[in-house]
Amino acid sequence: MKQIKLIMMIAVLTIAWGCSSDNEENDKEKWTNSIYLPCDEPTWAVDWTAADTKPEWQNPDPTLYDSNMFYLVRLDEELKEYSTDNDMMAMFMNGICRGVSARNVSEDGNIFFLLHVKGKGSESGEPLELRYYCDKLHHTNILPDITTYAPNNIITPTIKILRIEDGSSKYPVSTTLTVVIPKELPFTVNDNDKVAVFVGEECRGVGQRETDIKDRWQMSVYGKAGETAQIRYYSAEKKGAYTLLKTVELKGEPITETLTF
Numbered sequence: 210m211k212q213i214k215l216i217m218m219i220a221v222l223t224i225a226w227g228c229s230s231d232n233e234e235n236d237k238e239k240w241t242n243s244i245y246l247p248c249d250e251p252t253w254a255v256d257w258t259a260a261d262t263k264p265e266w267q268n269p270d271p272t273l274y275d276s277n278m279f280y281l282v283r284l285d286e287e288l289k290e291y292s293t294d295n296d297m298m299a300m301f302m303n304g305i306c307r308g309v310s311a312r313n314v315s316e317d318g319n320i321f322f323l324l325h326v327k328g329k330g331s332e333s334g335e336p337l338e339l340r341y342y343c344d345k346l347h348h349t350n351i352l353p354d355i356t357t358y359a360p361n362n363i364i365t366p367t368i369k370i371l372r373i374e375d376g377s378s379k380y381p382v383s384t385t386l387t388v389v390i391p392k393e394l395p396f397t398v399n400d401n402d403k404v405a406v407f408v409g410e411e412c413r414g415v416g417q418r419e420t421d422i423k424d425r426w427q428m429s430v431y432g433k434a435g436e437t438a439q440i441r442y443y444s445a446e447k448k449g450a451y452t453l454l455k456t457v458e459l460k461g462e463p464i465t466e467t468l469t470f
Contacts, residue, residue: 276360295344380431
């Protein structure tokens, strides 16, 4: 009887081990579309630091022009954090500088540039190009065709809010990416999870979870035309990041990508 019981126990254990082994192998085969690495909670952010040299923009000779217009620019909250008194802004027409402004700080802490743009009455309707140099980042924003020349608009100057990505010399292409989280996952979704997009080891965009659709994240991804990027997902439960093997191409066109781990 003892021998029979022993044989039965061995058979049961063999079946149990076999099932466990099969499950482990199936699990390994199941999550083969990403690479997992343990890590602390990441502080992913886009680095806008560039290597542009400070320009030597100069106001034009006012005697050459018979009219002018005003253009007011305010920096948005993100760009405002990098602004210093060494920043410069200018407006160009046909490649010629038509007005330069230093920065102005309002009582409530907002940062403005008031451009006094010179021109001729006959140039009304000509396209204007806005250029902004951030000294702290050594970064230039160039916005061609931002507006047209409108002489003598003193009472109602045009107001523009400038964002850090607008006309960026470092990352000229902006791609809107929607990331869809599937139901089958190697982890449980947590409110502290994060999603970002990388080109190599450079973070190019950080996702924000949609408030009304919990399985979707949206982000702007910055880069250059034709670059390929990879999505990374940080799981707070697993305390690590998954890098998806499938790449996305940055073309400036909206992309929706369902993650496959």
